[in-house]
Amino acid sequence: MFSMELALQEEQSERAASLLRRAREAVWSGRGLTDRLLAFARQQPGRVEVCAVDGVLEDIEILSRPALSGEVALRLLPEEPQLQVRCDPGQLQNALLNLVLNARDEIRGAGRAGTITLGARAVGDDLVELSVGDDGEGMSDEVRRRAADPFFTTRRGHGGTGLGLAMVYGFVQQSGGDMRIYSVPGQGTTVRLTLPRVAGTPGLTVADSWADIPVGAGETVLLVEDEPDLLDLTRGLLQRLGYGVVTAPTAQAAWALIEAGQAYDLLLTDVFMPGGLSGLDLAERVAARDPARPVILMSGFALHPDMGAAGPRFRHLQKPCTPHVLARTLREALETR
Numbered sequence: 619m620f621s622m623e624l625a626l627q628e629e630q631s632e633r634a635a636s637l638l639r640r641a642r643e644a645v646w647s648g649r650g651l652t653d654r655l656l657a658f659a660r661q662q663p664g665r666v667e668v669c670a671v672d673g674v675l676e677d678i679e680i681l682s683r684p685a686l687s688g689e690v691a692l693r694l695l696p697e698e699p700q701l702q703v704r705c706d707p708g709q710l711q712n713a714l715l716n717l718v719l720n721a722r723d724e725i726r727g728a729g730r731a732g733t734i735t736l737g738a739r740a741v742g743d744d745l746v747e748l749s750v751g752d753d754g755e756g757m758s759d760e761v762r763r764r765a766a767d768p769f770f771t772t773r774r775g776h777g778g779t780g781l782g783l784a785m786v787y788g789f790v791q792q793s794g795g796d797m798r799i800y801s802v803p804g805q806g807t808t809v810r811l812t813l814p815r816v817a818g819t820p821g822l823t824v825a826d827s828w829a830d831i832p833v834g835a836g837e838t839v840l841l842v843e844d845e846p847d848l849l850d851l852t853r854g855l856l857q858r859l860g861y862g863v864v865t866a867p868t869a870q871a872a873w874a875l876i877e878a879g880q881a882y883d884l885l886l887t888d889v890f891m892p893g894g895l896s897g898l899d900l901a902e903r904v905a906a907r908d909p910a911r912p913v914i915l916m917s918g919f920a921l922h923p924d925m926g927a928a929g930p931r932f933r934h935l936q937k938p939c940t941p942h943v944l945a946r947t948l949r950e951a952l953e954t955r
Contacts, residue, residue, distance in 0.1 A: 619645045619938045620851040624858070649938055666793075668816045669710065671701040671738045671746060677711055678736060682718045689730070690722050695737030703746050703813040705793040710813070713786040717750035717809050720783070724754030724807060732806075745795070746815045751808035757801040765799055786811070831942055832949045834860035839948070840880070841865045842872040842887035842897060856886075859945050869895040873903060884952055889917035901932050912951035 622642045626635060675694060686692055703710070718734055725732035735751040757765065765783050783799075786809075790797045794814050801807040839861045843849040846867070853863045864882055866872035870893050872885075885904055887897035901913045916935040933951050935944060 620848075620855050620941070623941050624851070624854060627858075645938060666704060666706055668702050668704055669707040671703060671748070672697060672699070674707065674710055674714065675736060675738060675748075678714045678718060681711075681715055682722075685719060686722055686734075689732070690725050691731075691733045692718070693733055693735050695735060697738040698740050701738055701740060701746050702816040704816050705795075705813050706789075709789045709793075713789050713811065714748065714750060716783075716786055720809075721750055721752035721754065721807070724752050724756070726754075728753075728755040735808075740815060741812060743817075744815055745812045747810055747812050749808055749810045751806060753806040756803040756805050756807055757799075758803055762799050762801045762807075783809075831859070831945045833945065834948065834952075836860065836862060837883040837952055838862040838864060838881060840872060840875070840882040840885050840887075842867075842869060842885070842891070842900065844868055844888060844891045852886075855941055855944070859941070859948070861948070868893045869897055869900040872900055876904070876907075884912040884914065884948065886914045886916065886948075889915050905931065914947060914951055 619642060622638050622645070626638050626642075630638075675697070679692060679694060682692060714736070718736065721734045725734070732753045736749070737751075738746060738748045741747045787797045790811050790813065795812045797812075798810045799807065800810070834856075839856050841849065841852060841856065841863055843852060843865070844867055849865055849867065853865055856863045864875065864880060866875055869887065869891055872887065873895070876882075885901065887900055889897040891897055897915055897917070901915060904911050904913055912933075914933045914935055916937055916939075933947055935947055939947075
């Protein structure tokens with residue numbers, strides 16, 4: 619992804635730039651899928667962050683179109699601008715897509731054409747409500763009361779597992795929200811999710827311009843990464859952002875540099891590395907030697923439970939991250955030391 623970001627800044631044809639942008643989006647989607655799989659397998663906790671609701675709804679519209687046949691229409695209600703929620707964006711996307719597909723099946727079960735309605739609105743100052751409604755066959759009161767129970771399904775012989783709504787309910791509960799189901803037999807069903815609202819202007823996204831990126835002021839970053847290609851790419855990105863860079867291929871090599879008196883302003887290190895000394899071990903040594911030194915840990919497993927109580931002491935970057943997220947994290951760490 620870093621390679622594509624850097625290549626996009628070079629002169630090239632519009633077609634080449636378009637292909638690079640598509641590849642970049644594919645990498646970002648792959649990260650989201652991996653996050654969801656790891657979270658579902660309980661090998662990695664949910665990635666909680668602030669996400670813009672309008673972007674999530676646009677993604678759902680794109681993702682669900684191929685699964686909807688001609689007799690099922692999808693309609694997005696106008697939502698209030700700049701709504702943001704705090705949750706795992708991948709799990710939110712998965713939950714809404716699950717609800718859309720459930721609504722599709724309800725319409726098909728009614729044996730007629732129908733419409734799925736997807737919308738969002740603010741509820742007071744603290745909540746955002748996202749709704750997925752259909753005009754399908756609806757539910758009886760008994761089915762509605764049991765709809766979120768694990769393994770309860772009315773479509774046992776048609777691919778139903780009874781886990782879809784249970785997982786949606788679990789997600790909103792873990793996110794500090796709630797789920798309500800409203801249904802009338804013969805008239806359809808609406809599922810409403812409420813999630814914590816975040817005030818302010820939506821943050822940077824994967825497609826933001828480099829013109830908005832915060833740059834360095836010549837500070838030196840000690841970069842520790844055991845993968846040679848990624849080390850080289852990250853060094854190039856940091857230099858482009860205005861930083862001096864000193865590199866080390868292992869935590870041991872980085873500590874040797876520090877012991878020898880290497881000057882640096884911030885430590886940016888991968889967490890899991892070979893050789894018996896991890897990035898977290900290195901960070902702990904640096905913190906013991908110089909508590910005010912900014913440290914950023916980066917890893918595909920940066921939020922892994924094995925990091926224990928030490929985790930909150932250091933800033934984290936979860937791979938892959940955009941150059942904007944990297945640049946912003948660097949500035950925050952350097953300016954608040």
